Amino acid sequence: MDKRDFKLGLLIGFLIGLLALPTLGNLDLAISFYYFLLLPVIFPFLVVAGLFVADLIGEEIKIIKQVARFVLVGALNTFIDFGIIGLLLWMSGINAVNAIGIYAFFKFVSFSFASINSYFWNKSWTFEKAGKAEGKEFAGFYLVTGVGALINVGIATLILTALANSAIASNLLAGIIAPFAGVLCGFVWNFLAYKFFIFKK
16 A cells, blocks of 8 residues: 555544544434544554555455545535535424425435535545646536436435334434445445546546
8 A cells, every 4th residue: 555545544534534524413323422433543554554455455356446535525525515515404493204305305405515625635646647637527527416406306205205204213214224224235236336437547
């Protein structure tokens, strides 16, 4: 593993740990919140360890290193997404289960911020595409990301609607389960489209 991966791994791990705090703070967990304050310290080392393993496997299977970077950037994007949607839900005081339209709007806003972060990390680190952002590349990225946003928001809203009457707590459903399902489906679309179309060398 080179120094750049090591430093960026530490940074991403710290940011993930930091951004996880408000997300986990919104959940009614039996564990004391003070234990979560260790996440910004623990996650950087876990991320670097994961990158080290991916680097070893990547010597045999080249795409593994790229997938590992994409997963880490995706994890950072996910916590940006969750953090912003959690903040918007908290500030508005709405019950997302009873206000699906507002929830979908909030989800789109949170996804948009995560996507901006995604562009810069994936261009410069995951796919290592040199040069400044070009208009065509930037437009293509946001077109692909726009489709990803529709997939992400659509799946999250569908899950929220389908499980609205279930026994799952509404803050867990709206803040974690539905967004995670959206992120997972968007992840597959985005990786393939970025690799083979947007950041193709």
